[in-house]
Amino acid sequence: MKYLKNSTDTNYSMFLTNPEVICRKIGNGFFLLSSKKTWDKCPYVQQISETGAFYWNLLEKGIQRDEMLDCFLREYNIMREEASEDLDYYIDMLIEYHYLTKIE
């Protein structure tokens, strides 16, 4: 179970990464790949950015949202507000494609 603060909510939300999905670097790209068990919900393969892979690895470790953002800002030179928006957009995408489940 991964606990994150979703900035779009005022309360803390719980997130669970799909255990049938892995993130791998293949060649010079990053991909989310899912096993057949979850193909009815999420795509078999989805290319993501290096930032997306960075966040996915933190999500798998159960790092909270704000801490994820802090980790990212330590690694990359980007404005906090912009990175925060991007992260929330990414989390929403992961939820939409069932890579991530939000537990109410």
Add this chain to the structure above:
Amino acid sequence: MDYIITLCGICFIIPVKTRYTYKRISSFIEKNEDINLAEYISVDEISEYDEELDSLRPGVRELTSLIIPISDHLLKYNCCVIHGLSFSWRNKGFLFCGPSGVGKTTQYQLWETEYGDEIAILNGDKPILEQRREDQFILHPSPWTGKEDLYSYDSKQLYGIIYLEQGTENNIVQINDSSIVLSLLQEIFYSARTVNLVDNVASIIHNLLTSVPIWKLTNKGDTNSVILTHEVLEEFYRY
């Protein structure tokens, strides 16, 4: 009846019912009866795929239904069945890859016409690919030899992949980047029923991309496309 066959050095016990399948696997039947370790392919594993192939003749259907279960087991040993035509050019292994009907056999036949003394067939449809080291891949024979039944029993180190695409012009570019990943994923046979299997395939494709030159050949299926590819390979390997 169950038979023990050896594919790229790995023993399998497989159930065989038809004469057609027996004939195709007969060269792979293990003569040594003192086998300590063999991968067992169960009827249940095969039946899932057998049901999807009901339009095929019984023998072809049986042989085809073995592909994914065997490839799943092969992945434990960093091997897999890959869709493509493998051949040797000047004693180096190469693979024509691409979807069915794209012209892999046509391309090979054109090579035979133009450079027949430089090439030899390895497998016409589904060779076994072994990742021997992170940066070394070997093409092995398999019982799946395609409609034209093109085969040999030789294994060769893989020196290059030529991914074919039909087009109105001939063009060849090296493409060892993420844009070819989805295409390669579609050419490796496996069930994807566990994340471990998916991980194994991802690792094989990553290592292919980082150690084996891959070209995308957009072609008209004519002699010029073969001459173009030959020129590129000659330049790359500096003959």
